[in-house]
Amino acid sequence: MNSQKNITEKDKKHYNTAGGKWGIFWFVLLSFFVFLLIANAKYQWWYKQQVKDPEKVIEWVQKEEELFRELLATEMPKNFMADYPYIEYFREETQKHGLSLPLVLALTRVLSNFRPEYEIDGKVGLMRVAWPLLSENISLDSRKNLRDPGLNIAAACSVLAELMAKNPEVIILPVLRYLHQNSDYVTFEGNEKDRRTIDRIREEIKSILKKPYKATVDSPIAEFPTQPLSTRFIKSFVEHPDIFLEIEKRKGVYIVLLITESEEERDSQLQKIQELTGFSFNNIINTAETDG
Structure with a gap:
């Protein structure tokens, strides 16, 4: 009788464990489908925003x-x-x-x-x-x-x-x-x-x-470990079309180049960028990287 009782308890433990594993599986699968639905909804919203007018x-x-x-x-x-x-x-x-x-x-x-x-x-x-x-x-x-x-x-x-x-x-x-x-x-x-x-x-x-x-005079003014950081830096000047900035990948890092027609224009643009950012060029890279 004790043996049968022990087997029954063992079986219960086994089935409970198996049921728990299947529960986790179905939960993960359901969560994945919910994620896909949300992602698709966000994409549709974004798409409509792009062509809203x-x-x-x-x-x-x-x-x-x-x-x-x-x-x-x-x-x-x-x-x-x-x-x-x-x-x-x-x-x-x-x-x-x-x-x-x-x-x-x-x-x-x-x-x-x-x-x-x-x-x-x-x-x-x-x-x-x-x-x-x-x-x-x-x-x-x-x-x-x-x-x-x-x-x-x-x-x-x-x-x-x-x-x-x-x-x-x-x-x-x-x-x-x-x-x-x-x-x-x-x-x-x-x-x-x-x-x-x-x-x-x-x-x-x-x-x-x-x-x-x-x-033109191409002057490296900042470097970043990733492209999103360099792109973010350039986007901060989107309201200043007279400032031409480009990104170039060199040896695993992303260099931001200031494009000007002369060294005089470069110096003027550098001063303008420093005034807009509030930082000297020695600090621009660190600030862009650590800004949350």
Whole structure:
């Protein structure tokens, strides 16, 4: 009788333990599905926020489209061409794909300032080509090949030409989609970064058509261990479009570069940034990293 009682108690303990394990399993599974539902709801809300005012988006795109078309209809002074880095590659690939040379040069100036070693956010080289390549017309063995100026320009022009072919009547949308090569969705409304980039490309086209190429002064002003920290730092200057900041990955850290046309302008911009932040440049990095 005692033996039967002991077995019964042992069985109860076994079943209680097994039931507890299954209870934990179903709780975790249910929690996971609840998490997915919440995440999907948040995504849907975010998506609607991005396109909450489609008329405003269309108005902005149409305005930029007119400005770009007017600029690109202007003939580029031939004597200016020889001054641009890798101009032979640019001329060959733009002619091959039927692209505007001033547009491609301006895009390159804004994206990398003609630095072939540039790499950020999974995009590499002169024209920030995403890897893996979106174009089926270019075959490269490794992303390292994108550091080669000729191969990078060829790949970038192929991608841009394919995007242009999908939207042959417009300019802005293909350019925006090129900027978001590794993304399935291009945001417009509320995306101040895209608007600033388009503004800079437009201003660079104006510069290309007015004066010969002049190398800019790229001054490293801060470094961060992660990209989100460097992006956060740059976003703090979004209301100051005259301050051009870029991020470049070097040896595992993210460098913030101040882009200016001269050392005098650089000194002036540095002083302005210090006044806006309230910190000297010796303290900017530490402050940005430790700020909660």
